[in-house]
């Protein structure tokens with residue numbers, strides 16, 4: 273049974289950066305639910321994938337040094353630990369991971385054609401498709417053996433998880449490895465990062481929920497790593513239950529025990545999270561309004577989908593935040609979804625005269641603080657809402 277616990281207001285499509293501001297941008301109710309049976313946390317409204325992942329998807333994984341490093345480290349680990357002949361990446365984006373592999377050893381699947389083009393132009397076989405059973409069948413027919421399947425920050429975007437895992441189990445050989453990586457529900461709740469939820473992020477996974485899902489398809493976890501990316505993620509290592517050659521590491525039991533102790537299997541945990549989220553929203557708006565009373569300049573840094581959730585939920589507008597800075601070319605000179613706040617192409621000179629930076633990309637805090645030493649030395653301050661709104 274799905275039980276409602278939080279309403280995050282009316283939200284536009286989180287990656288719909290418009291060139292011309294429109295008051296009439298379509299917005300959808302963003303409501304969060306907890307499933308008491310399988311322990312999955314999800315949003316209720318399902319927008320058709322084609323509306324969200326299309327020919328001009330702006331998000332590029334390679335834009336951040338942190339992500340480039342994380343993918344490089346993972347590629348080294350994959351080669352050393354599993355030595356696969358062929359890997360398939362689902363949601364290969366602009367190739368941030370597969371570019372670390374030889375062109376003959378890696379294949380991508382990417383529904384956004386602007387991104388799929390980037391990797392295919394570099395010589396990587398890239399299927400410009402959504403992940404589903406039809407594609408899994410095609411791949412099984414056309415490709416001899418895929419040893420390892422990897423997917424980061426993608427499966428949580430697909431509504432029909434049963435189809436997702438049925439397709440994965442079908443394509444995996446008996447000794448195949450599946451690695452998936454997504455924001456951790458426990459970290460999300462601990463950090464009160466309600467902004468992990470937006471129309472594209474249909475689910476935020478816990479190890480408990482992933483285990484329940486895998487059980488249905490005779491798959492099982494054999495290792496779990498905690499990562500610092502995206503505000504705290506989990507990397508799940510998965511095999512077929514029938515494959516007894518791979519040892520199950522203690523990390524699996526440890527993570528599930530931690531999550532159970534934390535209460536990720538109980539509805540009350542999410543009710544408490546909802547109260548903290550409402551408090552966080554109110555105190556962020558109060559803090560920003562107080563700063564504006566003193567006529568100080570606040571800008572946003574990192575025009576993230578997460579920031580879209582925060583702005584639209586907390587009712588923060590262009591009378592609070594002058595503009596956002598972002599390094600992504602496809603976001604430049606467009607508006608934050610649902611808001612008349614312009615995004616400017618990152619240039620350090622634009623920080624002149626700025627008093628406060630609201631961290632839209634709080635998950636890259638360390639990378640950003642390192643980059644903006646000058647701003648800090650000159651007395652510039654940051655605002656973050658994680659784990660609770662504050663100035664630092």
Ligand code: TMP
Nearest residue numbers: 335336574575576597598599600633636
């Ligand atoms: P994400 O949190 O969804 O990964 O998005 C990060 C966004 O922040 C992306 O649009 C790139 C942007 N960004 C900057 O503009 N400057 C930076 O230094 C970093 C790390 C990210």
